Amino acid sequence: MEKINGLHSFKELSALFEERFNRRHFPLEPQQLYEASQYLLTVKGKRIRPVMCLMGNELFDAIKEDTYHVATAIELFHNFTLVHDDIMDRAPLRRGIETVHKKFGESTALLAGDVMLVVAYEYLNKISTEYIHRVLKLFNTIAKQVCEGQQMDMDFEKITDVNFEDYVKMIGLKTSVLLAGSLQLGAILGGAGLGNQQHIYEFGKNLGIAFQIQDDYLDAFGDPEKFGKKPGGDIMANKKTFLLLQALKVASTGQQEELKDLLLQDDESKIVRVLNIYKSCNIDEWAKQLKQKYFSVALKHLGEIAVRSIRKKPLEELANYLMERDV
Amino acid sequence: MEKINGLHSFKELSALFEERFNRRHFPLEPQQLYEASQYLLTVKGKRIRPVMCLMGNELFDAIKEDTYHVATAIELFHNFTLVHDDIMDRAPLRRGIETVHKKFGESTALLAGDVMLVVAYEYLNKISTEYIHRVLKLFNTIAKQVCEGQQMDMDFEKITDVNFEDYVKMIGLKTSVLLAGSLQLGAILGGAGLGNQQHIYEFGKNLGIAFQIQDDYLDAFGDPEKFGKKPGGDIMANKKTFLLLQALKVASTGQQEELKDLLLQDDESKIVRVLNIYKSCNIDEWAKQLKQKYFSVALKHLGEIAVRSIRKKPLEELANYLMERDV
Numbered sequence: 001m002e003k004i005n006g007l008h009s010f011k012e013l014s015a016l017f018e019e020r021f022n023r024r025h026f027p028l029e030p031q032q033l034y035e036a037s038q039y040l041l042t043v044k045g046k047r048i049r050p051v052m053c054l055m056g057n058e059l060f061d062a063i064k065e066d067t068y069h070v071a072t073a074i075e076l077f078h079n080f081t082l083v084h085d086d087i088m089d090r091a092p093l094r095r096g097i098e099t100v101h102k103k104f105g106e107s108t109a110l111l112a113g114d115v116m117l118v119v120a121y122e123y124l125n126k127i128s129t130e131y132i133h134r135v136l137k138l139f140n141t142i143a144k145q146v147c148e149g150q151q152m153d154m155d156f157e158k159i160t161d162v163n164f165e166d167y168v169k170m171i172g173l174k175t176s177v178l179l180a181g182s183l184q185l186g187a188i189l190g191g192a193g194l195g196n197q198q199h200i201y202e203f204g205k206n207l208g209i210a211f212q213i214q215d216d217y218l219d220a221f222g223d224p225e226k227f228g229k230k231p232g233g234d235i236m237a238n239k240k241t242f243l244l245l246q247a248l249k250v251a252s253t254g255q256q257e258e259l260k261d262l263l264l265q266d267d268e269s270k271i272v273r274v275l276n277i278y279k280s281c282n283i284d285e286w287a288k289q290l291k292q293k294y295f296s297v298a299l300k301h302l303g304e305i306a307v308r309s310i311r312k313k314p315l316e317e318l319a320n321y322l323m324e325r326d327v
Numbered sequence: 328m329e330k331i332n333g334l335h336s337f338k339e340l341s342a343l344f345e346e347r348f349n350r351r352h353f354p355l356e357p358q359q360l361y362e363a364s365q366y367l368l369t370v371k372g373k374r375i376r377p378v379m380c381l382m383g384n385e386l387f388d389a390i391k392e393d394t395y396h397v398a399t400a401i402e403l404f405h406n407f408t409l410v411h412d413d414i415m416d417r418a419p420l421r422r423g424i425e426t427v428h429k430k431f432g433e434s435t436a437l438l439a440g441d442v443m444l445v446v447a448y449e450y451l452n453k454i455s456t457e458y459i460h461r462v463l464k465l466f467n468t469i470a471k472q473v474c475e476g477q478q479m480d481m482d483f484e485k486i487t488d489v490n491f492e493d494y495v496k497m498i499g500l501k502t503s504v505l506l507a508g509s510l511q512l513g514a515i516l517g518g519a520g521l522g523n524q525q526h527i528y529e530f531g532k533n534l535g536i537a538f539q540i541q542d543d544y545l546d547a548f549g550d551p552e553k554f555g556k557k558p559g560g561d562i563m564a565n566k567k568t569f570l571l572l573q574a575l576k577v578a579s580t581g582q583q584e585e586l587k588d589l590l591l592q593d594d595e596s597k598i599v600r601v602l603n604i605y606k607s608c609n610i611d612e613w614a615k616q617l618k619q620k621y622f623s624v625a626l627k628h629l630g631e632i633a634v635r636s637i638r639k640k641p642l643e644e645l646a647n648y649l650m651e652r653d654v
Contacts, residue, residue: 033478084441088434107415107481110437111474114411114444118470121448125463129456136452143445147438151360154434 007058007311010318013051018044020068021075025119036104036112037119040079043095049182050075055318056186056200059311066127067189070135074182076120077139081146083113088154117143127189134188142181149174156240160248160260167245168209176208199301203315206298211322213291216241220275221284232271238263242290243283244274251281295323334385334638337645340378345371347395348402352446363431363439364446367406370422376509377402382645383513383527386638393454394516397462401509403447404466408473410440415481444470454516461515469508476501483567487575487587494572495536503535526628530642533625538649540618543568547602548611559598565590569617570610574601578608622650 008016025041026034050071057067085091086099087109093099101109127135152170156162183204187197219234220243234241248256255277262270278284298319302312335343352368353361377398384394412418413426414436420426428436454462479497483489510531514524546561547570561568574586582604589597605611625646629639 030475030478030482032482033475084437088437108478110411110415111478113441115471115474117441117444118467118474121463122467125460125467129460132459133452133456136448140445140449140452144442147442147445148357148360151357151435151438155357155359 006062007314008054008063009314010051010055010321013054013058014047017047017050017054017068017071017075021047021050021072025072025076026115032104032108033111033115036100036108037115039100039103039112040083040094041076043097045095047075049078049178052179052182052204052318053186055314056183056192057190058186059200059305059307059315060187060190060192060196064189066131067186069123069126070139070185070189071182073120073123073139074178074185076116076123077143077146078178080113080116080120081150083109083116085150087113088150131189135185138181138185138188142177145173145177149177160263162240162245164245164249167240167242171209171212172205175212176205179208179211180204196305196307199304202301203298203305203319206294206301207319207322210291210294210298213242213287213294214323216243217284217287217291220278232268232275235271235274236268243278243287246286247274247278247281247283250283250286251277255281291323295319333389334641335381335390336641337378337382337648340381340385341374344374344377344381344395344398344402348374348377348399352399352403353442359431359435360438360442363427363435364442366427366430366439367410367421368403370424372422374402376405376505379506379509379531379645380513382641383510383519384517385513386527386632386634386642387514387517387519387523391516393458394513396450396453397466397512397516398509400447400450400466401505401512403443403450404470405505407440407443407447408477410436410443412477414440415477458516462512465508465512465515469504472500472504476504487590489567489572491572491576494567494569498536498539499532502539503532506535506538507531523632523634526631529628530625530632530646533621533628534646534649537618537621537625540569540614540621541650543570544611544614544618547605559595559602562598562601563595570605570614571601573613574605574608574610577610577613578604582608618650622646 021041022044024038026037028034053071053074054063054067057063082094083100086094087101087106091099092102099109100112104112124136124139125132149170149172152166153174156167156170180201181204184197184201187200192200216234218231219241220231222231224230234244244259247259251259259274259277262274299316302315302319305312348368349371351365353364355361380398380401381390381394384390409421410427413421414428414433418426419429426436427439431439451463451466452459476497476499479493480501483494483497507528508531511524511528514527519527543561545558546568547558549558551557561571571586575583578586586601586604589601626643629642629646632639
């Protein structure tokens with residue numbers, strides 16, 4: 001992506017953020033605690049959320065120093081949720097390496113997560129007095145909602161027939177709210193008014209849901225060569241996905257029985273059988289359309305933001321990049 | 328305690344705080360998450376930390392509305408640490424009832440703790456702009472230190488010969504820093520200067536260590552009738568205490584061998600044998616003196632605070648109450 005009117009591309013912002021983020025965020029002692037806290041941060045990622053915060057700022061004005069602090073807090077918060085989620089999910093791997101609790105033990109991982117959250121607030125406390133109350137208020141709201149989403153996700157594991165609206169709500173809380181809030185936090189610091197803030201929030205929220213639908217889609221129907229992993233991971237893990245919920249809703253009685261039966265099995269052969277049911281119910285087409293629906297709503301909100309449309313190019317390109325993603 | 332010059336006694340402040348704190352601090356849904364978050368808060372306690380915050384304010388000026396918010400944040404933070412510590416320690420009981428993770432499961436307890444911390448920051452965000460940066464800075468520092476103390480405590484469980492200075496440091500971080508910080512946070516809001524803030528902090532820090540020494544002493548030598556429980560709980564749990572560390576230092580080689588041997592046993596009969604070693608090494612007298620040493624330093628710092636001495640009465644009486652405590 002080219003530079004537009006002094007605006008930065010996602011890639012440029014990602015590099016700018018990484019440059020600042022790539023440092024130790026914790027004291028040296030106690031060694032175990034702070035090594036565990038730093039551990040996951042050192043693995044380079046796309047840093048989507050903090051970059052969205054920077055983009056939310058730059059949509060309205062030049063990026064402030066304060067915005068880097070908030071972006072850092074967001075990335076720390078995101079990693080805190082990963083550390084605690086991995087404990088709850090008993091996950092062995094994250095970003096291709098051992099999870100924090102596997103490497104350092106559950107107690108230290110729990111405590112390391114706590115400290116990461118506190119240090120996120122340390123970064124928030126660096127911003128100027130003018131913005132501190134508004135930024136903290138939104139950040140706290142997002143933080144609570146992400147926890148609520150995780151609880152709903154755990155609640156859903158225990159029941160078979162999850163209501164579709166409840167599922168969308170859960171996905172919204174667990175993943176989209178942080179994307180949406182990152183954009184809005186940046187927008188606040190960029191001086192956006194309330195109306196524009198709401199539109200950028202809704203842009204992020206709907207984009208996040210579209211992204212999750214695509215994620216579910218790719219796990220089932222993605223090209224293994226491009227996708228880089230075998231399809232059907234969610235199916236093997238009996239994960240509730242957009243696809244499964246829809247299939248349980250629209251499949252014939254016989255297929256529904258078969259699906260419920262397959263959910264109880266551990267054999268890899270179930271992947272093909274579930275995929276066959278999905279295909280015979282046109283779940284792939286349905287998912288593409290649902291994703292497009294949320295994506296269109298996202299773009300509509302982006303369109304409503306009252307700034308010169310040329311300033312929106314980086315966000316449009318980010319949205320397209322996330323949606324066309326097939327790797 | 329009588330009212331002095333409009334100042335409130337500990338009891339009065341405890342009642343005033345309880346009145347405000349005794350409400351639901353969380354939304355209704357998701358039910359499991361927020362019931363787990365509210366659960367421990369509903370058990371009435373002495374609320375020592377938030378009351379110390381109120382006292383820290385009132386030492387210098389009339390209690391501000393902001394101070395109640397900070398006191399609430401402190402109590403929420405304290406309970407958050409209890410919930411997470413109980414998960415790490417696999418403790419079944421707290422305040423006479425099932426621990427949060429026993430009642431709601433580990434994952435929900437972990438998440439409930441996280442939310443309690445976030446809601447603590449919501450209360451902090453209610454205070455006026457004038458104080459927000461200073462209050463957040465100190466609060467964040469305390470929060471990190473409490474986590475550091477917990478990590479040190481877990482590290483110490485794995486080694487037999489813990490250095491005495493390291494142990495005092497751990498106790499300071501794990502328990503005293505929150506008492507000290509609660510007083511200082513109140514003092515900040517009461518308009519105290521930096522010198523006075525430091526003295527009230529050191530008063531709380533040393534009082535906290537004296538209190539811990541007394542706690543260890545009472546567990547070993549307390550009158551079971553007054554103490555309300557059988558002595559030797561720490562000994563049975565092989566807990567590192569001031570008493571054990573000192574005994575391991577000063578006992579004869581034979582006694583040290585016996586102590587290390589007893590640490591490996593699970594039999595209740597070990598209590599009497601450990602207590603006999605303690606007594607023959609005069610650990611009880613040593614502990615009394617050590618407690619007195621920290622208590623004197625605490626009072627010295629209280630004495631140094633530049634306000635009329637009559638304003639210090641409530642804190643003096645609180646200190647004496649905590650130290651003479653034999654129930």
